[in-house]
Amino acid sequence: MQAPLRLIALFYVNFVGFVGFVFFISTAANAATERWERHHVMASPEKTSEVVASSWEGGAWSYSDMSGHFKLLYTQNEASASSESLAQRVYLQWVRTDQAESELVYSIALKEVSSVPTFTFEQPQCIEFDGKACGAFELGATHVFEESSTTFQVEPGGLGQYGLRSVR
Structure with missing residues (x-):
């Protein structure tokens, strides 16, 4: 047993x-x-086959003893950056501005719209969110192949965190 x-x-x-x-x-x-x-x-776009097509700065963030603003970078593939309707990748960056020189603290691709780039983007519009005047922003986007338009709402969180959803 x-x-x-x-x-x-x-x-x-x-x-x-x-x-x-x-x-x-x-x-x-x-x-x-x-x-x-x-x-x-x-990795910076300069170290890849991407070039910065445009950028935008706005909003505000604070984390621990740091504070600053957000920056969006729109990048395109360097080989075909001359095309007018080239799909773009979007990077959300946290830029520290509470010291003498600004410093990039964190950068992340908005993976939902950048993994397989199929959109071109307009400059974002600040919207009130979570009690902040520019606590989130809306990105107008046009699908490169379908030529349909949509709007994404980006809600930055702590360092390296964000929410993204389609609102229109």
Whole structure:
């Protein structure tokens, strides 16, 4: 009778150990991927095949002992930047301005509209959000292939965080 119990206990211990190992490896892989993606996103357009087509600065943020404004960069592929209806990527940046010189603190691509660039964008319009005069902004966008228009609302959060949704 004790031999089957030992086998069951051994199986249980090995199973729990295996599940724990898989969970640990999965968590470590996700963290490494997230760090790589952030590093990749922080790369300046000059180090890629993208050029900055236009930019916009506005709004305000504060985090811990830092404060500043937001900056949007619209980039295009360098090889075909002369095309008038070229799809763009959009980067949201947190620029620190509470010291003598401004400093880029964080930069992230708006992945929902930049992973596969299919839109051209207008300059954003500030909107009141979360009690702030320019707490969010709306981006008018035109789909390059379908030529349809839509508006996205970008709601910046803490460093590296944002919300994005289609509002029209």
